Amino acid sequence: MTVWWESLTLLEKMAAGIACPATLILMIQIxxxxFGLDGGPGDGLDVDVDGDGIQDAGEHGDFGDSGVHIFTIRGFVTFFTIFGWxxxxxxRSxxxxxxxxxxxFVLGSCAMVITGFVIYWALKLQSDGTVNYSSALGMTxxxxIPIPPDRTGTGKVNVLIQERYCECDAVSDEEQLIETDCEVVIMGVTGRNTLIVRRKQPAKKA
Structure with a gap:
């Protein structure tokens, strides 16, 4: 192994240094x-608002046509894996x-695009109309991915919906950024696939 490594040029060593950890991360993701520990984002949520301040989702949610997301964490991991190797x-040839x-670069980019389409179609196949997203309301x-304040941008949250971990888009009405790994409460749903959340614990004032 040492002999092989020493035989590489500087660029080849850099490529191997990119490809090896990217491959490891890709394997972990797979x-x-x-094992159902890394669910994809849910799409297609319709909401109504009642008087208790928490928005209600429809009886059943489904995955709407929110488009193909190419520039995702999985996409970049796939790109660096294919590009490096x-x-x-x-x-070496x-x-x-x-x-x-x-x-x-071309092969890595193609792999990233293919990954986006595979995830998109996988989510479409999962959409059988049986997921009740209203069960997530009030849950933690x-x-x-950090959630910007005052709905100025979209972050992501991991939440358990009907015994399945889902990665969902999320916005917040709070005045401060909600950081990664912060616990939040699901307050409602907006648009087609975005959860409205707030901190489980109030933000500390500066």
């Missing part, structure tokens, strides 16, 4: 997906560095 394989970079979730 294993988590197989493609560059390394081409470079005698191709020039510029050609290896170009082909690696955990922030995965």
């Amino acid at each position: 294993v988590m997906q197989l 493609s560059f390394l394989a081409l470079s 005698g191709a020039s560095s510029s050609m290896s970079l170009l082909v690696g 979730g955990r922030v995965y």
